[in-house]
Structure formats: C-alpha cells, structure tokens
Amino acid sequence: MASSSPTSPENTTPATPSSTENTTPVTLVLPLQPPSISNIKNFVPLELTYLNYLTWKKVFKPFLRSQNLLNLVEGSVPCPELTHPQYTLWIQCDTTAHSWINATLSPSILDTLLNYNCETSHQAWSMLEKLFLDHVSSSMIHLKNKFQNFKKGSLSMEEYLQQLHSLSSALSAIGKPISDEDLVAQTLQGLPPSYRTFVSGLNANRPFPSFFALRPRLLTEEEHIKAISSDDSQQSVALFIAAKNTNDAGRFIQQNQGRGSNQNRGRGRFHNKNRGRESGHNNYHTNFNNSTRVDPSILGPPPTPNATKSMTQCHRFVFTTIIQLWNVAIALTILLFHKIFPKVWQR
Structure with a gap:
C-alpha cells in the first residue's frame, strides 16, 4: 500500500512572471x-x-x-x-x-x-x-603688484587698455575684484607725461568716466599727441636745415679769409726775395717817377692800409648777413608751406 507524504516547502518552486519588463534607453540631449x-x-x-x-x-x-x-x-x-x-x-x-x-x-x-x-x-x-x-x-601677490605698477610705456593705447583690463579680470576671478573707479584711476596713473594735460582736464571735471567710456577718449588723445609730435619733428628738421646752411656759409667765409691771408703772405715773401734784384731797376726809374707823379689834388690821396682792411671787413659782414637772412627766409617758407599744405607735405 503506497503512502503519500506531504510536500515540503523546499520542494515547491516559485512562480515566474510570464512577461519581462521593457527598459527604454534614455534619450540624450544632443544635436541630431x-x-x-x-x-x-x-x-x-x-x-x-x-x-x-x-x-x-x-x-x-x-x-x-x-x-x-x-x-x-x-x-x-x-x-x-x-x-x-x-x-x-x-x-x-x-x-x-x-x-x-x-x-x-x-x-x-x-x-x-x-x-x-x-x-x-x-x-x-x-x-x-x-x-x-x-x-x-x-600668483595673487604678483598680479596685484603688476596691476598697481603697470605703465603704458611703448605699448599702443589699445594694447595698454587690453592688458590692464585682463589683469583686473584675473584678480576678479580669484575673489579680489577691482572696482571700476580704481581701474580708471590706475589707467590714468600709468600714462606717460605727454598725457598730463588730458589727465588734468579729467581731474577738473570729476567724477571720472567709466573705464569703457574712457577708452575712446584715450584713443582720440593718442592720435592727437601723434599729430603734434609729427609737426614738432618737421619744424625741427626745417630749423636744422637753416642752421646747417648758416654754418656752411660761415665756414666758407673762414676758408676764403684764410686763403686771402695766405696768398698775401706768399706774395710778400716773393716780393722780399726780389727786392734786392729790383733795387737797381727802381733806382733807374726814380727820376722818371718823380717827374711824372700825378698831383694828389686831382685824384685825392691813395687809400691807406687801415682803410682797405676796414672795407674788406665791411664786405664780409654784409655777405654774412645776407646769407643768414636767406637761410631764415628758406626756413620760414618751409614752415609756411607745411601749414598751408599739410597733406602735400606729409606725402
């Protein structure tokens, strides 16, 4: 007779679902x-x-x-x-x-x-x-020192403003922001002496403009200073040419004076050498010269050596004065032409 034994929990198998869960991939936020x-x-x-x-x-x-x-x-x-x-x-x-x-x-x-x-x-x-x-x-300390001591130097105004603003941005990124007022003050402090008049005008009309409002005014002032420097250099060239011409004229006069004195000295030595040879000839014509001498009352007395020397100096003075006046006239003409036709002169 067969006996039936009860089923134990271990022998029972759990029921499995007939359908599996569907997993849909997450759509990423990307371009198509x-x-x-x-x-x-x-x-x-x-x-x-x-x-x-x-x-x-x-x-x-x-x-x-x-x-x-x-x-x-x-x-x-x-x-x-x-x-x-x-x-x-x-x-x-x-x-x-x-x-x-x-x-x-x-x-x-x-x-x-x-x-x-x-x-x-x-x-x-x-x-x-x-x-x-x-x-x-x-490099926080280095950036602070560089910002406070930054100068324009040989940089263009565009480069100067860009680098100064970059330093300010770098300090702001590490929690040390620079106020717009301090940025403007440091910008003006780093300008060269040629901008002194511009800075004085801003000081007289407080408050200062913002950094971005100051930028176009500084660029305009840079072009103005360049134009003034160009005019000064051209005037200096004109005055240099006039001074050079004056020096050349003076050197020419000195050379002519030296040649004249040397020639007179040479002639004197030559006459001294021939003085003995001509003594007999002069004695031969002594009586003739005395008999044919012209009356001084008709032509006047002959010029003395001092009078001849004074006339020569007068001529030299007049010549030097004329040369100097001519050089001044040339310099004034150049400056006047530059003022009337600046574009033609720059070409």
Missing part, C-alpha cells in the same frame, strides 16, 4: 547630427592664455550653447553605454568639441593640457579651469 564647423576661430577669435581665461570662456560658452554642446562639455551629458543608440553620435560630438577647445589654446597652454591626457571634452574643460585658478591663486 554632429556639428560640421571646421574653423572654430571664426567664432572664437582669440587664443587662451593665463591672462584671458575669463574672456575666452565668455566667448566660448555661447558658441557651445548654439551648437547644443554646452551640457556635454560641462559634464551634464555623460558618455552612454556602448549599446546605447546615441553612443556613436555622442562620440562624434565630443570629439568635435574637444578639437575646438584645443584649436583655441596658445602653444604653452596646449602643451600643458596634453600632459594630462584628457580623453573627453569635459575633462579638458575642467582641467583648463583648474589650471587657471591654480595659476592665479599662486
């Missing part, structure tokens, strides 16, 4: 197609350095947003699984954004970034921010 822009410098026309990171970032972010890639670069859209349908699109978009970043870096920044072996655009973006903040934080 990879960007086709090849020349990023048409949209981000500057290279990243340690002094213009904030400016570079402010220019780059709107461009990434326009291409629907800002979330990817900032890390909000991580790389999906290999089986995800948008995996290939993500790789293409990330590679394009990474190449854009590298194309806008200065050679020194690019060499530094390549040493960190960044594989994605987000890694490169984050590393650049870290490099910039670390660099600025370590």
